[in-house]
Amino acid sequence: DGGITQSPKYLFRKEGQNVTLSCEQNLNHDAMYWYRQDPGQGLRLIYYSQIVNDFQKGDIAEGYSVSREKKESFPLTVTSAQKNPTAFYLCASSPRARFTGNTIYFGEGSWLTVV
Amino acid sequence: DAKTTQPPSMDCAEGRAANLPCNHSTISGNEYVYWYRQIHSQGPQYIIHGLKNNETNEMASLIITEDRKSSTLILPHATLRDTAVYYCIVRAVREGGSEKLVFGKGMKLTVNP
Secondary structure, eight states, X not given: OOSEEEEOSEEEEXXXXXXXXXXXXXXXXXXXXXXXXXXXXXXXXXXXESSTTOOEEOTTOTTEEEOOSBXXXXXXXXXXXXXXXXXXXXXXXXXXXXXXXXOOEEOOXXXXXXX | XXXXXXXXXXXXXXXXXXXXXXXXXXXOTTOOEEEEEEOTTSOOXXXXXXXXXXXXXXXXXXXXXXXSSEEEEEETXXXXXXXXXXXXXXXXXXXXXXXXXXXXXXXXXXXXX
């Protein structure tokens, strides 16, 4: 089935460790996004990428890093510099980044807990 | 980015139509209105979007006022599975033509039996 796959679903991290969240899509979408959601809150954009080997910071990029070496993959690394990383992380993709009106689709999310 | 305003919560009886309001008074002429919903601990699900005209699909209808300053999402026959947080979003276009969705806190719809 086509879609967006995030892994792992649940992840525990010790303070000071970097962790990487995986996001893979087989929808042939150009653009991919990472959002963070805290309990009871809306989604906030961390990073986004329009094409391979290109990405831009979103509203809360500090403490995070990404790469886009393949069209179908957009992994997010939560570094030790992120002061409060415990949250629900959502990956998304859309078919055309430069055309207003196209739709963004989301994965099922990954829960990260710092212990 | 244009901001949207939604009531924090709403109840609806099962089988009845659910009318979810959204205000977006600062929307620009080329910005679309999108609706998503999120069931707890899942990724948001796309429902519908529109620019000026009313839209309908298998999930819902979207009614946009003529001045585009507000819209209403209509679930014609609400079921218990429609209980979720509903987000009304105006699509922002950033410099360079890239785009993002700006999410607020949304509105919790509870469908009661």
